[in-house]
Amino acid sequence: xRTPSLPPKPWTKPSVALTLGVVTVAGFLLLDTKGVDVAGAxxxxxxxxxxxxxxxxxxxxxxxxxxxxxxxxxxxxxxxTVFGAVPALFGGLLAARNLGPGWLSAxxxxxxxLIRAVPTVLWVLIFAIxxxxxxxxAVVGMTFHSFGYLLKAYSEAFEExxxxxxxxxxxxxxxxxxxxxxxxxxxxxxxxxSWTFLRFEINFTTAVAMGAAAGAGGIGFDLFMAxxxxxxxxxxxxxxxxxLIVAAGLEYGAxxxxxxxxxxxx
Amino acid sequence: xxxxxxxxxxxxxxxxxxxxxxxxxxxxxxxxALIAQFDLVEGFAAFPKALVWMGTNFVPDARAWxxxxxxxxxxxxxxxxxxxxxxxxxxVSFVLAILGSRTTRFHPGATxxxxxxxxxxxxxxxxxxxxIFLLAFGQTFLTxxxxxxxxxxxxLTRSYLETIDETASGPVEALRAAGTPWAPVVVHAVVPxxxxxxxxxxxxxxxxxxxxxTLVGLLTGTGIGFLFDLYYKSLNYPSAALTTLAIxxxxxxxEAASTLLRKVIL
Amino acid sequence: MSHLLEIHNLSKDYRGVPALIDVSLNxxxxxxxxxxxxxGAGKSTLLRCINRMVxxxxxxxEFEGHDVLALGRRALRSVRTRVGMIFQHYNLVPxxxxxxxxxxxxxxxxxxxxxxLGLYSISEKRRAWDLLVQLGLEAQVHQRCDLLSGGQxxxxxxxxxxIQDPRLILCDEPIASLDPGSAKVIMDxxxxxxxxxxxxxxxxxxxxxxxxxxxxxIVGIRAGRVEYDGSPKKLNKKTVSHIYGTDSQDMLVGGLEx
Numbered sequence: 001x002r003t004p005s006l007p008p009k010p011w012t013k014p015s016v017a018l019t020l021g022v023v024t025v026a027g028f029l030l031l032d033t034k035g036v037d038v039a040g041a042x043x044x045x046x047x048x049x050x051x052x053x054x055x056x057x058x059x060x061x062x063x064x065x066x067x068x069x070x071x072x073x074x075x076x077x078x079x080x081t082v083f084g085a086v087p088a089l090f091g092g093l094l095a096a097r098n099l100g101p102g103w104l105s106a107x108x109x110x111x112x113x114l115i116r117a118v119p120t121v122l123w124v125l126i127f128a129i130x131x132x133x134x135x136x137x138a139v140v141g142m143t144f145h146s147f148g149y150l151l152k153a154y155s156e157a158f159e160e161x162x163x164x165x166x167x168x169x170x171x172x173x174x175x176x177x178x179x180x181x182x183x184x185x186x187x188x189x190x191x192x193x194s195w196t197f198l199r200f201e202i203n204f205t206t207a208v209a210m211g212a213a214a215g216a217g218g219i220g221f222d223l224f225m226a227x228x229x230x231x232x233x234x235x236x237x238x239x240x241x242x243x244l245i246v247a248a249g250l251e252y253g254a255x256x257x258x259x260x261x262x263x264x265x266x
Numbered sequence: 267x268x269x270x271x272x273x274x275x276x277x278x279x280x281x282x283x284x285x286x287x288x289x290x291x292x293x294x295x296x297x298x299a300l301i302a303q304f305d306l307v308e309g310f311a312a313f314p315k316a317l318v319w320m321g322t323n324f325v326p327d328a329r330a331w332x333x334x335x336x337x338x339x340x341x342x343x344x345x346x347x348x349x350x351x352x353x354x355x356x357x358v359s360f361v362l363a364i365l366g367s368r369t370t371r372f373h374p375g376a377t378x379x380x381x382x383x384x385x386x387x388x389x390x391x392x393x394x395x396x397x398i399f400l401l402a403f404g405q406t407f408l409t410x411x412x413x414x415x416x417x418x419x420x421x422l423t424r425s426y427l428e429t430i431d432e433t434a435s436g437p438v439e440a441l442r443a444a445g446t447p448w449a450p451v452v453v454h455a456v457v458p459x460x461x462x463x464x465x466x467x468x469x470x471x472x473x474x475x476x477x478x479x480t481l482v483g484l485l486t487g488t489g490i491g492f493l494f495d496l497y498y499k500s501l502n503y504p505s506a507a508l509t510t511l512a513i514x515x516x517x518x519x520x521e522a523a524s525t526l527l528r529k530v531i532l
Numbered sequence: 533m534s535h536l537l538e539i540h541n542l543s544k545d546y547r548g549v550p551a552l553i554d555v556s557l558n559x560x561x562x563x564x565x566x567x568x569x570x571x572g573a574g575k576s577t578l579l580r581c582i583n584r585m586v587x588x589x590x591x592x593x594e595f596e597g598h599d600v601l602a603l604g605r606r607a608l609r610s611v612r613t614r615v616g617m618i619f620q621h622y623n624l625v626p627x628x629x630x631x632x633x634x635x636x637x638x639x640x641x642x643x644x645x646x647x648x649l650g651l652y653s654i655s656e657k658r659r660a661w662d663l664l665v666q667l668g669l670e671a672q673v674h675q676r677c678d679l680l681s682g683g684q685x686x687x688x689x690x691x692x693x694x695i696q697d698p699r700l701i702l703c704d705e706p707i708a709s710l711d712p713g714s715a716k717v718i719m720d721x722x723x724x725x726x727x728x729x730x731x732x733x734x735x736x737x738x739x740x741x742x743x744x745x746x747x748x749x750i751v752g753i754r755a756g757r758v759e760y761d762g763s764p765k766k767l768n769k770k771t772v773s774h775i776y777g778t779d780s781q782d783m784l785v786g787g788l789e790x
Contacts, residue, residue, distance in 0.1 A: 041402040079295065119478075119513065129503070137312075164619060164621055173611075179639075182636060251388075
């Protein structure tokens with residue numbers, strides 16, 4: 001039986017808000033700006049952003065090469081989604097509280113929490129020690145979070161399957177594997193699909209980050225070079241636009257899928 | 267169509283679409299592996315190899331423990347910057363969401379503009395923002411702060427907009443039907459109904475930001491990410507391991523605190 | 533064997549709260565038994581103890597001579613294939629078609645692999661079609677079940693139970709969510725099935741008039757105990773009000789959802 005939430009003590013909300021506010025203000029005052037002209041930097045950034053977004057131009061690569069970079073990054077994102085989704089499907093079935101024992105569910109979800117506590121970039125770098133910087137380390141490293149996220153999402157989708165349906169099939173003598181493939185998965189299917197696509201979108205932006213920070217190549221690497229090596233603002237702008245369009249497109253698709261799966265559920 | 271044929275048809279259709287789907291997934295996956303030059307065999311082999319390596323070499327030693335004060339200091343800085351970015355973004359997003367919500371109907375143009383800006387902040391990866399701000403603000407905390415701030419602004423504004431549209435529409439309609447002017451509607455209908463969800467989103471954002479902060483720090487030479495990068499590049503793996511461990515502890519502690527806070531707030 | 537189903541001294545309590553107290557009941561093959569009583573009296577629990585969807589606290593359930601409560605996993609599955617069950621909320625897979633839901637009734641007969649892959653034989657598909665015709669659902673064969681009316685959904689549920697070729701069908705408040713017209717259609721189908729195929733029916737109802745109209749025998753449950761077990765003809769207002777603990781007139785108004 002779930003214990004109900006504790007009644008809020010009157011001083012809890014304001015004191016949390018106050019603490020956060022104090023920390024924020026203190027941070028600004030106490031943290032070291034290392035002699036950087038802050039006001040000037042803001043002005044410069046403002047100008048930079050205008051240049052960036054309104055005057056994009058690529059110098060060190062052609063449009064075709066940029067497209068290749070994006071496709072490579074999409075490929076990395078896709079691989080990590082697939083490699084995360086397949087084990088997460090099995091794990092999600094085991095971790096769903098209506099399908100498996102409670103202790104197993106808690107164990108799996110706890111294990112996944114641990115995995116996700118290590119930032120993705122660190123996973124990739126750790127694997128890069130053995131496999132070298134490149135797509136192998138990137139994909140394997142990114143798959144940890146992909147798996148963890150999808151396991152939790154899938155298990156929730158399975159838990160939402162109507163208990164009565166499962167009851168009916170068990171009452172007619174169906175085995176658990178049959179119940180799972182004939183009732184649970186078809187029932188949870190829209191949710192599974194939409195979560196997977198949502199994760200693909202996240203994996204794309206993560207792959208961009210890994211290209212910049214962990215040697216995975218692709219458009220992220222181009223970004224890193226344009227900003228950190230060539231210092232070419234207009235090129236950064238061009239790349240930012242490219243990423244923005246793809247990511248926003250994926251996000252739009254994922255949101256529509258998610259809403260459709262939610263609607264079907266009501 | 268009647269008779270057994272009608273029944274057959276359903277199963278044939280399902281099998282056909284299922285087969286097509288599976289083939290498609292396989293083609294896309296293999297294609298991605300080719301594009302990314304991802305060697306599947308190498309990938310699967312790297313996995314156990316790396317885990318074994320981690321067990322032996324990626325463990326803190328005495329020298330690593332001596333670095334603990336430095337690590338904790340950097341970690342503290344990172345946490346503070348994350349809190350600052352999340353709090354500031356939450357405050358600004360709150361205002362933006364109220365102005366841009368279709369429920370509060372402040373101004374029809376505002377909705378479009380605010381949603382577009384939020385998408386910009388959110389779909390350009392935090393990595394890209396970090397690189398942009400690096401150019402003006404250098405290796406100070408402001409770079410990380412601003413990158414996280416913009417990213418959080420994008421995410422929270424959209425989340426808040428959705429929350430307002432979902433939860434407040436009922437009370438808003440009621441008050442509006444009674445002829446209440448705009449500002450009191452916001453204060454008395456919108457704010458009370460959405461505040462718990464907003465707080466919950468903010469906690470979620472904080473957890474995400476702590477993880478992103480490592481990545482940002484790595485790229486911009488600030489915070490705990492910088493320290494990890496330092497140890498990593500100097501092949502001081504035991505210290506890198508200790509840094510990772512410290513990050514894991516902080517993330518898990520934050521998750522626990524956040525779960526507790528949620529029970530009290532919601 | 534003389535009785536298809538024998539229940540001896542069945543008791544069930546949930547963490548100290550008794551749901552069934554010393555219930556004994558014997559059902560002959562082909563009987564149409566209606567179990568009546570208030571919500572929470574124990575009707576659902578009783579039904580679910582029969583096919584062991586709920587584990588009783590004590591007592592014995594014998595179906596076709598087998599001690600249901602002592603069966604291992606595989607034997608229990610085998611017994612369950614001979615017991616069909618229909619539910620108040622139909623319990624179909626909403627996104628799948630009528631035909632697919634009906635064929636789900638055959639999964640209990642399949643080996644793990646065939647069940648996993650959902651492979652049905654031609655004869656099974658033929659039987660599914662015949663049942664759909666019997667229940668007037670041929671036009672809906674390709675229809676997704678979430679688009680059906682309540683009465684149609686329940687008929688799919690009945691077809692799913694019938695495709696098992698069961699000896700006994702347990703019905704847990706099957707008409708509680710239906711309007712009177714659809715309810716009559718369902719009850720007529722159940723009565724026809726009992727008369728034509730000799731399948732035994734045990735049905736939970738909270739509408740006494742419906743029970744009296746269709747059943748050969750009525751069992752009245754109150755607070756977990758059997759308070760009446762006999763012909764509907766011998767059921768009078770005093771007995772009904774004793775079972776329900778209120779004025780019996782209230783109970784004769786049509787099917788209200790719990």
